[in-house]
Amino acid sequence: MWKGIIREYPDFFRFSDDKNVITIHEGNTPLVQAPRLAQKINPKISIFLKYEGLNPTGSFKDRGMTMAVSRAVESGSKAIICASTGNTSASAAAYAARAGIKAFVVIPEGKIALGKLAQAMIHGATVIKVLGNFDDALNIVKQISQEYPITLVNSLNPHRIEGQKSGAFEICDSLVGGPPDYHSLPVGNAGNITAYWAGYKAYFDYGKIKSLPKMIGFQAEGASPIVQGRIFEKPETIATAIRIGNPASWKKAEQARDDSGGLIDSVSDDEILEAYKMVSSLEGIFCEPASAASIAGLVKKSAQGLFNGGERVVCTLTGHGLKDPDNAIKVSREPVTCEPETKKVLNVLGF
Numbered sequence: 624m625w626k627g628i629i630r631e632y633p634d635f636f637r638f639s640d641d642k643n644v645i646t647i648h649e650g651n652t653p654l655v656q657a658p659r660l661a662q663k664i665n666p667k668i669s670i671f672l673k674y675e676g677l678n679p680t681g682s683f684k685d686r687g688m689t690m691a692v693s694r695a696v697e698s699g700s701k702a703i704i705c706a707s708t709g710n711t712s713a714s715a716a717a718y719a720a721r722a723g724i725k726a727f728v729v730i731p732e733g734k735i736a737l738g739k740l741a742q743a744m745i746h747g748a749t750v751i752k753v754l755g756n757f758d759d760a761l762n763i764v765k766q767i768s769q770e771y772p773i774t775l776v777n778s779l780n781p782h783r784i785e786g787q788k789s790g791a792f793e794i795c796d797s798l799v800g801g802p803p804d805y806h807s808l809p810v811g812n813a814g815n816i817t818a819y820w821a822g823y824k825a826y827f828d829y830g831k832i833k834s835l836p837k838m839i840g841f842q843a844e845g846a847s848p849i850v851q852g853r854i855f856e857k858p859e860t861i862a863t864a865i866r867i868g869n870p871a872s873w874k875k876a877e878q879a880r881d882d883s884g885g886l887i888d889s890v891s892d893d894e895i896l897e898a899y900k901m902v903s904s905l906e907g908i909f910c911e912p913a914s915a916a917s918i919a920g921l922v923k924k925s926a927q928g929l930f931n932g933g934e935r936v937v938c939t940l941t942g943h944g945l946k947d948p949d950n951a952i953k954v955s956r957e958p959v960t961c962e963p964e965t966k967k968v969l970n971v972l973g974f
């Protein structure tokens with residue numbers, strides 16, 4: 624049985640006392656080949672989807688949270704705090720519940736997908752909605768964690784990045800033929816692209832792999848500080864998870880991009896929604912809009928001639944589509960209502 628990333632990768636995640644390990648058996652998510660998607664985007668490349676929506680709280684955040692909360696417990700901390708566009712708060716709330724400690728989460732009012740808010744609430748976190756954006760919330764929790772005995776579990780906490788390296792380990796362990804040529808990710812606070820690159824490099828140094836992928840990251844156009852080289856005071860995008868104007872790991876993401884020979888570009892909300900519908904309708908895999916930025920980016924870069932043919936590309940689908948039912952319903956065909964009669968139903972079916 625899979626025992627969670629800390630216990631599955633003990634060479635990388637060391638704990639002197641196993642009782643401090645707080646886990647909901649995160650990780651071990653499927654790496655699914657996507658031939659119909661590749662056929663549509665570029666038949667000459669192979670696309671694999673790392674379906675992080677299948678983590679315990681439905682996003683990749685659980686990989687970092689198991690580490691951050693375990694280290695917090697190890698150090699005797701009784702409370703954690705984070706700012707969040709939703710998924711970090713859901714994960715923090717769940718792991719705090721599991722650890723029997725308090726969680727305080729600060730979120731931007733009105734800009735959180737419904738499922739994520741429900742998660743933070745049901746796990747018993749104290750949820751504070753600020754009348755501002757994620758960047759405002761992050762500044763507040765940074766200050767509080769510096770002055771009070773509350774552990775910050777945003778990705779400024781280095782244990783978060785440590786744990787998130789495990790996504791790269793799993794890909795290397797399961798992809799036949801070694802690491803991919805390209806790894807595509809959505810970029811918000813820029814922790815995940817930083818963590819994946821660190822994970823690939825750690826596996827390389829450990830002698831587990833012989834090559835490294837190029838990291839390609841995609842921000843939403845209305846929240847693309849790294850692409851534009853300026854802070855966005857008022858970031859806006861339908862992909863609320865990555866509605867971030869001043870990413871905490873900005874410089875580290877640029878380093879991952881440059882060291883790997885990759886790129887960070889932006890995609891429009893329309894391109895994100897198109898990719899969101901494409902992956903769900905062609906592959907049966909439901910991710911949230913922000914996750915689809917990784918696929919929208921492939922569409923854009925493929926059209927611009929990035930690929931020669933034969934490349935293997937992994938896209939991380941960072942969060943589950945069920946987190947954000949409102950957007951799914953908004954972009955889909957309406958159900959048909961009809962009388963409870965076979966004939967009427969057949970009529971709707973076109974028979």
Ligand code: AN7
Binds near residue numbers: 706712
């Ligand atoms: C689904 O929850 O920042 O570039 O506060 O939820 O590592 O920030 C979420 C980010 C991509 C971007 N996809 O990752 C938060 C938060 C999904 C996300 C990202 C997020 P980073």
